[in-house]
Amino acid sequence: MWYENMDEPEKPKRGRPSKMNAESVLDTATKAYWRRDPADVSINSICEMAKVSKPALYREFGNEDGLMAAVLERYAEQVLSEIFDILAKAMPVPETLNALRRFASDSVTMETGCVFYKMRAGKHRLGPITRSRVEAIDTGAVDAFKTYLEARRLDGGWTNAVPTAVAARYLVEQLGLALTQRAAGEDPDQVRGTLELALAAIR
Amino acid sequence: MWYENMDEPEKPKRGRPSKMNAESVLDTATKAYWRRDPADVSINSICEMAKVSKPALYREFGNEDGLMAAVLERYAEQVLSEIFDILAKAMPVPETLNALRRFASDSVTMETGCVFYKMRAGKHRLGPITRSRVEAIDTGAVDAFKTYLEARRLDGGWTNAVPTAVAARYLVEQLGLALTQRAAGEDPDQVRGTLELALAAIR
DNA sequence: ATTTTTACGTACCGAGTGGTACGCTTTTCT
DNA sequence: AGAAAAGCGTACCACTCGGTACGTAAAAAT
Numbered sequence: 001m002w003y004e005n006m007d008e009p010e011k012p013k014r015g016r017p018s019k020m021n022a023e024s025v026l027d028t029a030t031k032a033y034w035r036r037d038p039a040d041v042s043i044n045s046i047c048e049m050a051k052v053s054k055p056a057l058y059r060e061f062g063n064e065d066g067l068m069a070a071v072l073e074r075y076a077e078q079v080l081s082e083i084f085d086i087l088a089k090a091m092p093v094p095e096t097l098n099a100l101r102r103f104a105s106d107s108v109t110m111e112t113g114c115v116f117y118k119m120r121a122g123k124h125r126l127g128p129i130t131r132s133r134v135e136a137i138d139t140g141a142v143d144a145f146k147t148y149l150e151a152r153r154l155d156g157g158w159t160n161a162v163p164t165a166v167a168a169r170y171l172v173e174q175l176g177l178a179l180t181q182r183a184a185g186e187d188p189d190q191v192r193g194t195l196e197l198a199l200a201a202i203r
Numbered sequence: 204m205w206y207e208n209m210d211e212p213e214k215p216k217r218g219r220p221s222k223m224n225a226e227s228v229l230d231t232a233t234k235a236y237w238r239r240d241p242a243d244v245s246i247n248s249i250c251e252m253a254k255v256s257k258p259a260l261y262r263e264f265g266n267e268d269g270l271m272a273a274v275l276e277r278y279a280e281q282v283l284s285e286i287f288d289i290l291a292k293a294m295p296v297p298e299t300l301n302a303l304r305r306f307a308s309d310s311v312t313m314e315t316g317c318v319f320y321k322m323r324a325g326k327h328r329l330g331p332i333t334r335s336r337v338e339a340i341d342t343g344a345v346d347a348f349k350t351y352l353e354a355r356r357l358d359g360g361w362t363n364a365v366p367t368a369v370a371a372r373y374l375v376e377q378l379g380l381a382l383t384q385r386a387a388g389e390d391p392d393q394v395r396g397t398l399e400l401a402l403a404a405i406r
Numbered sequence: 407a408t409t410t411t412t413a414c415g416t417a418c419c420g421a422g423t424g425g426t427a428c429g430c431t432t433t434t435c436t
Numbered sequence: 437a438g439a440a441a442a443g444c445g446t447a448c449c450a451c452t453c454g455g456t457a458c459g460t461a462a463a464a465a466t
Binding site (some may be wrong): 013014015016017018019020053054055056059 | 410411412413414415416
């Protein structure tokens, strides 16, 4: 999203021009956090992979907490949004659950798990900024599920007796479980089987 | 289990007598792994807490892998056995599920989670011995659930359509999820609510 | 040309990790 | 008494971690 037609497309800045590309560093870090456990990804290794010096990275993101928070922010916009989009479509419950199941247990993008759930699993290791963002996203997700389910209850498409709050939290946790299993490299059939069984409790 | 009436209760050994108490070290280590994430518990801190020098610990257990494996072994006998005992009682499915739910989501002993599931969650960080024990316990647990469910199916106490293999794996995972939630300090009501909903899929 | 501003990156820091070398002590056997 | 055996623990090892001090390079302003 680099501005083209803004007032001052050319503004010669003083000082040595920066050759650091924050976006590419975020790309590299995101990939690393996505593949491996974030707790096992060192700043050193990220610098190496992104071909950036350590001070350059620290100038841009402050510290590890800042980097992880920035990664999580972008990840939420670009990847987690898919989940919210599915809910926003306001489809009937069975279709929605199926879409969620496909996303969590079958999609190749989630093959090595989910950055958000990985961070959440090691919440106690996170810095304050990242941790609070993780918690905010978590409650935001529960809220989104809650409003979706309440809407289906109102339009008569969902007559399950379980309270929406419980069901919403349940769905967030079951998605997390499936994504964690995929991150651990478990047999895809087992992941799918477990998630299908879990989602059946909501239907 | 120290032998009392064995042939040679008094066997004067050569060399300086050992003042290292392996059991007390295992106690300390188990407590530490139980409270915190095993990956966050250093050998140094265990030595400090157990008042044992580091070489003494290494003489006894070889390395961190040996210590963790020893801890896990004892933990499986003393704690995990409760789960197997519940299954061995061969009670009807609803009672069994209730007992399992109580154990996982309500018992004070599982208040800070479960050593086994914590180790399993960080499987990639474990040494070879501990990892293979974790995997063995995991498949052993699934097998126990499987034989339990097959027996209930035979005596007509369980008519669910889901394959026993899937249900068994499912139960192991749901128990793990609840225990992980407890370890993370989540609201007990939410943990119970999620687990109840999950177990309802089996009933 | 010189000063100012800014970003660069090498080379370091202290703390903590898992693990061990080695001299010392305490015991039994000869 | 002395040798042999065994466990003791201080004080170290190499390594990795997150984070930074500081001299230098590159641009605009004077």
